[in-house]
Amino acid sequence: MQTKTLSPSEVQTNQPRVHTAPNICAVIASAAAGFLITNVKIGGTLSPFLTSLISALTPLYGTAALFGGICSALVTGSVWKCIAELSAAVLTVIYCKIFSRQKGSGIKAIAAGLIYFICASAVSAGSGDWVLFAAVFFRGLMCSAASYCMCETKRLARGGCSDNGNAKMNSVFYAGIVYMIIIAALCSKTVWIINAGRIAAGFCTAAAARKFGVRGGGAVGVLSASAFLLAEQSLGRCGAMLAFAGLASGLYHIRGKYAVNICFICSAFGITAAAGMPSGTPEFIADMGIAAALYCLIPERLYMPKLNGICSVRSKGEDIRSDRLGFAAQVLEEVGNDVETASDMLSRCTEAPDEKISDIVRNTVCGKYCSQRKCTAVFCAVSDKTADDCFKAAEALAESKGSVTCGELPTGFDGCRAKAQVAYACTHAMELRALQSRKSAFVRRFLEGASEQLSASCGIIMSMAEELDPRFKEDFSLSESAARILADCGIEAKSVSVAFDSDLHPFAEAYICREKKIPEPDMAEMTERLGLLLGYELSKPAIICCGEGDKRIMRIRWRTEASYTPDCRILAFAAESGVSGDSHGCFEDGRGNYYIILADGMGKGARAAAESSMAVNMLRRLILSGAGLESAIRTLNVLMTAASPDETFTTADIMEINLYSGATRLIKMGAAPTVVMLREEETAYTEVYSDCSAPLGIIASAKITEEHFTLDSRSRLVMTTDGIGPEHMGYITALLENETLTCEQICDKIMAASDENELSSEEKMRRRDDKTVAAVRLYKI
Known part of the structure; x- marks a missing residue:
């Protein structure tokens, strides 16, 4: 094992390889x-x-x-x-x-x-x-x-195709012609009583009935019959029986893949019996049996995405909505740049040299009492240099104390008849300068916050626009079927969508106006039936709600089972009063991304707990709303900066893990180091990721750096707050090397070692801090 600490510039990002x-x-x-x-x-x-x-x-x-x-x-x-x-x-x-x-x-x-x-x-x-x-x-x-x-x-x-009616009809026509050519080509090959064309037609008819219902099964059955006649007229009777089987099996497409298959077999055998077992019946039954077996054995993910592309419709409305969001984001970005430019100009103007206090006093006081505005006009014994030194000394005294009294003026003013006015003028000029400085600082801070808020809003809009990307193809037929399933379960949804992402993973999403929580039995039934519809086993849905009363909206997301399941154990310790200033949260966004957040509020006790808890809860809601991780962090940082006039802050450690691929993104805002054990082939090594970003709530334009790596079932990691000191990094690394320890045992041992280290010193007892430890690993499903 070798331990290596990486700086952010040395962290390598996993880029997908392009296969040419x-x-x-x-x-x-x-x-x-x-x-x-x-x-x-x-x-x-x-x-x-x-x-x-x-x-x-x-x-x-x-x-x-x-x-x-x-x-x-x-x-x-x-x-x-x-x-x-x-x-x-x-x-x-x-x-x-x-x-x-x-x-x-x-x-x-x-x-x-x-x-x-x-x-x-x-x-x-x-x-x-x-x-x-x-x-x-x-x-x-x-x-x-x-x-x-x-x-x-x-x-x-x-x-996919356009949502124009003619375009939809044309796409069906093109696909139908190509399908007939393929079936006709396959019908030319017959081995014993097995005909490749009949088998392929039976498979496609069952698949179409499963996806499109009665219309799909019947249409593909008719196309198959036409292809049979095109290739060989003796196959025409087989085509008619196949069309009937497609119509019958389409009645059960909501019930799932296996229900469609059973109905397809029964209807195919039944129609041959009803027709009096015509010639070619053994061949037809054998081919349909093989087609049904292949339909059960071949996973839908191998062919359904292409069928989605041919038969799905990409709405022009989606394109225009995406363009509108993108345009709005671009405008916000330009406005944010203008605000940032104004902030820089104001900063440069403020930093320019102001008029000296001594000059201000001479112009206001000396000009009023002495016509020549020179001390030598009244006191001939005082030179210009001596007068300048006296005023500079008074200015330095006013700047150091913030004010100056008549008795505190230098001795050179003893003979001045306007000594009291000079002292008052110095104090007043100093107060005006301090007020102007505070005003400029406030305006700069406001402009910086506004610029950062516009940048965060731009990121949120762009994240929402990505949801309408054409690569995420919606299947309207499956969406309608999913809406009927929810209606059968007593749930009236505002909208239901079934879509496939760029990696061909199906997702279901529903928006429901409902004040009460959906009972667990009803949710389990919906999940099971949607899984049968999609042909995949679905995981527990991710639910988020917003609004109250009649305006309460519930969003539910279902996803297929991913490649990994996370095991996350978090152990927290409060330094005083039983209230920990650390907060944590683990959740999933319904798209296969798992998030772990550790937040540490400034100080200890109830106030630190309130700040860290607010950070975790707001990040969770922003991420689940679709704002995007980086935009959510920027938005929260601006809000905390504006809400913290006394410059309190919260550190945040945010990790995003894709449960399909293991790709991991780590963002640290003033957080303690994270230790990760990775493997390269059979060689295990650890990496310690430290941080160079400011905590949340200090400056509005905080820099966000991301670190990327890929986890698998052999990887493990530990996240901590700063209550676990850097002296424990070696011990944490040794624990990660021990593959027999569970995540819970790792947390217990780290916390116990931290307590022992603190108990060995009375000084450390007085400086005890809140502590939180999170241990994470992935298990292959």
């Missing part, structure tokens, strides 16, 4: 798609869909699809029959490589259709049959249409 290498799985999938789609027949002849597929892919994946198509032609011995399709595919790969920056779906589609028409016309030129040329022309149009649908479906899978 091609995805091997995607290359293999492209080759497989090219292999399957090459043999799809339309009207008894090979389809032009290989060219369409390549035009929708990148040059690398298009080359893989071309390789798959060539392999398919070699395996089936139909190279000459496929010569037009293969030639067009080769030219399309070259076109995509040369014009790789061209992103328009329409241009790609036109190019694909034109390339196919040229190649097919060249192959058919020897026949001289104009009917054949007409067929080639229409097949070129088919190639363009398929290419356009594939490009648009790929785009929708990445970014």
Whole structure:
């Protein structure tokens, strides 16, 4: 074990790595798609869909699809029959490589259709049959249409579609055409009684029924039937039975994945029995059974995010709301910069040399009593230098004492007839200078606080704007289903949302106008049913309320089970009166972020406890409201600075842990050091993070520094307040090295060692401080 103390400049931030290498799985999938789609027949002849597929892919994946198509032609011995399709595919790969920056779906589609028409016309030129040329022309149009649908479906899978009605219909149309092409390609492969197209269609029908209900199951069933007829007319009866199974299973989509699957199997078997077991029944039953088994075994997170992208709608209203918030934040930032500039100008003006007190006195007193404003005019024995020295001495006396009396003036004023007026003028000028200084300091402090408050408000608005980021895709169908679940449980929600974050984790959120707390049984039932709807086990929801009476609003957030669960143990000791000036809090924001806050109020006793408790509670509410961690700290700092005219302060130690990845952020505002045990492969080491920021409540424009590291199930850390002195850091490190100790045992041992150290000295007994220790580790779920 090695111990290392890091300065903030030496702390390394964990940056996500950008992977630019091609995805091997995607290359293999492209080759497989090219292999399957090459043999799809339309009207008894090979389809032009290989060219369409390549035009929708990148040059690398298009080359893989071309390789798959060539392999398919070699395996089936139909190279000459496929010569037009293969030639067009080769030219399309070259076109995509040369014009790789061209992103328009329409241009790609036109190019694909034109390339196919040229190649097919060249192959058919020897026949001289104009009917054949007409067929080639229409097949070129088919190639363009398929290419356009594939490009648009790929785009929708990445970014969603607009909330415009026509755009929604177009997205469904594009996805439907591509789905039919895929199923038709898979139907060309049959092994014994197993048909890949029927299995894929059954799987997709069950998934659509699960997500979209009756409409989704029925629509995908009809599309599957159309694809069956396109590939082979004998499969038409199977398509009709599959459509019925999709309609029936969609009735139970709210009940969860397994309820949909059971209904799908029962309805598929039931419709075949009701139809009198027509020909092809064994094959149909076998394929549907395999599809149902695959639907149960394959996790939804592997395919549902792409389906969300194709079928979800990104509202233009969300975009405009996000833009409005972003614009407001930018304006606030500019205003804050203007206020900061004004504060700097005022500071420079205040620091400029003022008129000397001696000059002020001479201008007001001497000018009134002596026409020449010179002491030598009356007392010829006094030189100008001696008079200047007397006034400077009086000025120094006034500055040191704040005032000066007639008897305290230097002896050089003994013969002055305006001696009393000089003393009064010196005192009055000094009082005016002190008043002006206090006024300037107050204005500077006010401007600094206003600038920092505007900066904090800007951060809050930007954090809220990020909630509307298009990367966080809302699933409107699941949102409606979640609202119905809450209504079934007797909860009328103002709004309900189900969305997926950038890491594809689903979250549910509900806003409810309710004065009373929701009973635990009702909350447990809602959580269980929402988990069945999302196909994930949900953790305990995070709840925050605001307002009172009829205006009380409750926000509930549900999230999926994360990769880690935190174990946090906190032990506190009060130095006097049984009231500790330290406060602490642990909570989760409902998005998978876990927070630990330790606050230490200035001094000891009830006042310190009130200040630290206010800091913890306000930070918790600001973070849970979506203000963002840094903005919450800035806002609290401004409020505490304004509320503390006697410059009381509170230290704060804030840690944010992402329970999905273990990524940790640590912010220390005047707090005691934190000891963290990390591992690099099998080597364990400790890092001590100290602080260089001011506590909360001292200056409005406090500097905030962040320290980043990643925790896992083998990491542990200890946070303390300053009641645990730096002499205990070595002992804490030794405790972290002992992997057999629990977090509770670590806290007990640190507190016991601290007490023993204090009891050994009477001086330390008189200087005892409040103490708080927090030990944290993560357990892999």
